[in-house]
Amino acid sequence: MNETSPEIFAQAYRIGLLQTCLAAWQRRGKTLLEINCGEGRFLPLLWEYGFDVTGTELNPELRAAALAAIGTRAEIEAASDDHLPFENDSFDWVILHASLTDDFESAAREALRVAAGGLAVTFWNTTSLAYAAYRLGGRRTYWPTPAYRWWKIWSTLKNFRAGPLTTFTTLVGSSGIWGSRYQTTLCHACLRILPLGAWGIVRLDITPPGFVTPLPIYSGRAGVRPPEPAVDFNTLWTNKASTGQSMRYRSSLIYRNLWKKFNKLLLFQGVSHAGQQSINPHFRAYP
Numbered sequence: 001m002n003e004t005s006p007e008i009f010a011q012a013y014r015i016g017l018l019q020t021c022l023a024a025w026q027r028r029g030k031t032l033l034e035i036n037c038g039e040g041r042f043l044p045l046l047w048e049y050g051f052d053v054t055g056t057e058l059n060p061e062l063r064a065a066a067l068a069a070i071g072t073r074a075e076i077e078a079a080s081d082d083h084l085p086f087e088n089d090s091f092d093w094v095i096l097h098a099s100l101t102d103d104f105e106s107a108a109r110e111a112l113r114v115a116a117g118g119l120a121v122t123f124w125n126t127t128s129l130a131y132a133a134y135r136l137g138g139r140r141t142y143w144p145t146p147a148y149r150w151w152k153i154w155s156t157l158k159n160f161r162a163g164p165l166t167t168f169t170t171l172v173g174s175s176g177i178w179g180s181r182y183q184t185t186l187c188h189a190c191l192r193i194l195p196l197g198a199w200g201i202v203r204l205d206i207t208p209p210g211f212v213t214p215l216p217i218y219s220g221r222a223g224v225r226p227p228e229p230a231v232d233f234n235t236l237w238t239n240k241a242s243t244g245q246s247m248r249y250r251s252s253l254i255y256r257n258l259w260k261k262f263n264k265l266l267l268f269q270g271v272s273h274a275g276q277q278s279i280n281p282h283f284r285a286y287p
Contacts, residue, residue: 007144010144010171010198010199011041013170013171013199014122014170014171014199015042015045016170017168017169017170017197017199017201018042018045018122018201019049020168021120021166021168021201021203022049022093022120024203024205025092025093025117025118026092027049027050027051028050029052030050030051030052030092030093030117031051031052031054031090031091031092031093032046032051032052032053032054032091032092032093032094032095033053033054033055033056033084033086033090033091033093033094033095033111033114033115034046034053034054034055034056034094034095034097035055035056035081035084035094035095035096035097035107035111036056036057036058036081036096036097036098036099037055037056037057037062037066037076037097038057038059038062038065038066038097039062039065039066039069040055040065040066040067040068040069040070040076041069042095043055043066043069043070043073043074044069044070044073046095047070047073047074051093053070053073053074054074054075054076054077054091055070055074055075055076055077056076056077056078056079056081056084057076057077057078057079058078058079058080058081060078063076063078081096081099081107081110081111082103082106082107082110083110084110084111084113084114086114087114088113088114089114089115089116090114090116091114091115091116092115092116092117092118093115093117093118093119093120094111094112094114094115094118094119094120095119095120095121095122096108096111096119096120096121096122097121097122097123098121098122098123098124098146098148098153099146100145100146104148104152104153104156105156108121108156108157108160109160112160112162112204112206115206116206117205117206118163118203118204118205118206119157119162119203119204119206120201120202120203120204121153121157121201121202121203121204122199122200122201123147123148123150123153123199123200123201123202124143124144124145124146124147124148124198124199124200125147125148125149125150125169125195125197125198125199125200126147126148126149126150127149127150127151127195127196128150128169128171128172128195128196128197128198128200129172129173129174129196129198130143130171130172130173130174130197130198131143131147131198133174134174137174150167150169150195150200150202153200153202154167154195154202157202157204160204162204162206162207163204163205163206163207164204164205164207165202165203165204166202166203166205167195167200167201167202167203168200168201168202168203169194169195169196169197169198169199169200169201170197170198170199170200171197171198171199172196172197172198
């Protein structure tokens, strides 16, 4: 494998895209789990970023290669992506590399279970221009596996309703020119609007439950009771009526309201409760 091979060329752009995606995550003192870490190509890089890294890999040969790559700087566990040996919210951040599993939703749900702050899913994109050129070219050029449709990754994460999503892709050009001297940096730049790159990342930033608006109130659905005061006199009268005390209770309220109005009237005219002369100099008391 020479320095201009498609694998080496693609790896360089994948590292750059991963740096861009993880820039929003805090690093110092934060734990990160890399699921399906493979032979550990990203583990040393994630450790250098400042994360406390843990990896999982089911294949024993790849797991041995990952241990050789990271040494004692990280732990590598033998685990399937849809059954992780960790408690809920065990890690601040989680990276899931989409694998050959037929049930991606179970793997994503399991990754989200152990993530407390965010989840990033990496995948090879079959809705990219590079994959279209690969199919039209009779599959004669290089294309890595496994591959997923971008909208499947996006819709699966969106259905979890755990937080906002952000998409990043790179390697827009055909895989036939990866590593060639005719490639341009502009063709493989990071894209956030259109998922046209061959390799992509969908980042889910988990929203704390305490800041989520309840869906019925947000949507204004009929049947949701509006905010009510702590004491409602109309309701209180109704409750009193049910016990046969409505007339006496209402009379007491009317008497109290009349007494308040009478006191206000006296104060306005300048007469105190004791019947003394008001401080208003223009007031004249008649016999």
